[in-house]
Amino acid sequence: MACSSDDRDNFVLSGVTPRTGKACMTIDERTDHRLPPVVDLMPPGARLDGERLVIGGQLASELADSFGTPALIIDEVALRARARRYADGLAARWPNSQVVWASKSLPCTAIYRIMGEEGLGIDVAGGGELVMALAGGVDPSRFVLHGNAKTDSELAMALEAGVGTVVIDNLDDVERLERLSSREQGVLIRVIPDVATATHDAIATGHQNSKFGLPIPEARALVERLRGSDRLRLDGLHVHIGSQILDVAPFARAVEAIAALGEFEVYDLGGGLGARYTYDDHPPAIESYLDTLTDAARRFLPASARLLIEPGRSMIAETGVTLYRVVSVKRGARRTFVAVDGGMGDNLEVSLYGQRFEATMADRVGGGENYTVVGRHCESGDQLIESVALRDPAVGDVLAVAVTGAYCLTMANNYNGALRPPIVLVASEGARLALRRETYEDLLDRDIVAPPPS
Numbered sequence: 001m002a003c004s005s006d007d008r009d010n011f012v013l014s015g016v017t018p019r020t021g022k023a024c025m026t027i028d029e030r031t032d033h034r035l036p037p038v039v040d041l042m043p044p045g046a047r048l049d050g051e052r053l054v055i056g057g058q059l060a061s062e063l064a065d066s067f068g069t070p071a072l073i074i075d076e077v078a079l080r081a082r083a084r085r086y087a088d089g090l091a092a093r094w095p096n097s098q099v100v101w102a103s104k105s106l107p108c109t110a111i112y113r114i115m116g117e118e119g120l121g122i123d124v125a126g127g128g129e130l131v132m133a134l135a136g137g138v139d140p141s142r143f144v145l146h147g148n149a150k151t152d153s154e155l156a157m158a159l160e161a162g163v164g165t166v167v168i169d170n171l172d173d174v175e176r177l178e179r180l181s182s183r184e185q186g187v188l189i190r191v192i193p194d195v196a197t198a199t200h201d202a203i204a205t206g207h208q209n210s211k212f213g214l215p216i217p218e219a220r221a222l223v224e225r226l227r228g229s230d231r232l233r234l235d236g237l238h239v240h241i242g243s244q245i246l247d248v249a250p251f252a253r254a255v256e257a258i259a260a261l262g263e264f265e266v267y268d269l270g271g272g273l274g275a276r277y278t279y280d281d282h283p284p285a286i287e288s289y290l291d292t293l294t295d296a297a298r299r300f301l302p303a304s305a306r307l308l309i310e311p312g313r314s315m316i317a318e319t320g321v322t323l324y325r326v327v328s329v330k331r332g333a334r335r336t337f338v339a340v341d342g343g344m345g346d347n348l349e350v351s352l353y354g355q356r357f358e359a360t361m362a363d364r365v366g367g368g369e370n371y372t373v374v375g376r377h378c379e380s381g382d383q384l385i386e387s388v389a390l391r392d393p394a395v396g397d398v399l400a401v402a403v404t405g406a407y408c409l410t411m412a413n414n415y416n417g418a419l420r421p422p423i424v425l426v427a428s429e430g431a432r433l434a435l436r437r438e439t440y441e442d443l444l445d446r447d448i449v450a451p452p453p454s
């Protein structure tokens with residue numbers, strides 16, 4: 001049986017069966033059948049205190065009391081363990097390599113700092129992520145700058161900061177970089193491998209019609225063009241086929257496809273490994289994914305090549321939990337709605353990609369009847385979970401939605417004047433705020449109020 005992703009980073013689940021230290025367990029081995037299954041979707045190390053959910057050593061409902069709701073809780077211990085698992089796993093299989101965290105998955109200065117401390121490089125897409133990565137104290141020579149529409153000012157910022165690698169998406173990038181750079185700049189070409197993936201259209205990027213990168217013939221012409229450049233040093237190629245991919249085969253096909261362009265020193269194979277959002281998701285383990293990439297590299301790429309990978313979702317999704325408070329429980333014609341104090345303002349994954357989530361009442365974990373969890377925003381599509389079993393939800397209770405670490409806060413917004421939620425880091429020494437909740441003052445702060453007519 002293939003490894004499943006949730007080997008849970010070798011955590012010990014206190015009070016119950018210890019997680020084994022094995023690198024790869026089967027699903028049955030890793031699941032403790034005495035616990036409600038939703039606990040297994042919580043960050044590794046989550047446990048129950050009686051019927052109450054404990055994340056990172058803290059009672060979830062007490063975190064909600066202390067930091068308010070909605071709040072994104074990130075288990076720092078789990079996150080660091082996952083970063084090390086990725087870095088050690090890749091280095092063991094391909095020593096000349098670097099894991100580059102795709103920071104779009106949770107752009108927050110404290111998280112950049114953590115990833116930098118764990119020795120990872122940082123994928124930044126645009127000026128904002130660049131600024132946060134620098135504020136996180138990460139060495140810019142470890143940055144990989146992405147974007148299909150990088151502006152002059154973003155490229156100038158990146159060059160000024162000393163970003164190690166710029167990934168060229170199009171010919172306009174080349175023109176801009178040659179005009180703006182005053183010294184040699186390492187670049188990769190983003191290639192479209194024309195590989196199909198079984199994921200949502202909105203997050204598939206390896207197909208021929210993708211807006212990201214260049215098809216193979218155009219990439220081949222650009223290789224020639226860059227070989228004549230006196231400013232841009234072509235180090236190699238980049239490929240990224242999409243996100244939430246639950247099958248390893250397309251990753252190998254992408255490596256084979258870009259090998260047709262010849263031999264280079266660097267290959268950045270992107271991110272894309274899926275996370276386990278629901279009981280029915282069985283993504284490949286990090287180790288299986290790394291085996292696939294490095295086996296393909298051994299078959300198709302030069303042995304001396306440097307390999308980069310850019311995991312985002314699979315790095316961080318499972319380390320996060322969003323806590324909401326129930327505002328209303330309403331019986332409808334066919335279902336009962338549990339309305340919470342967040343929704344599509346802090347989680348767009350549902351309405352953009354139809355992503356399915358699981359949840360539990362924080363103080364009554366497991367069991368119960370099926371409810372529809374909806375948000376507070378003025379859209380019928382503002383539904384967090386169509387049907388989930390919850391035990392006796394009541395106004396004021398805390399609801400914990402699992403696996404919200406990636407891309408939820410990233411796309412948080414102010415719909416209906418909602419305040420974007422805080423990020424709370426939990427670790428053995430306690431809980432600390434990494435990003436404060438937005439305030440109403442923040443909402444008004446950018447207003448330019450016209451003077452009244454005289």
Ligand SMILES: Cc1ncc(COP(=O)(O)O)c(C=O)c1O
Pocket residue numbers: 102104105123146240242243244270271272273310311312313314
């Ligand atoms: C260029 C690039 N690299 C890496 C990633 C990370 O992908 P994922 O979060 O699915 O691992 C993305 C996001 O889609 C991306 O655009």
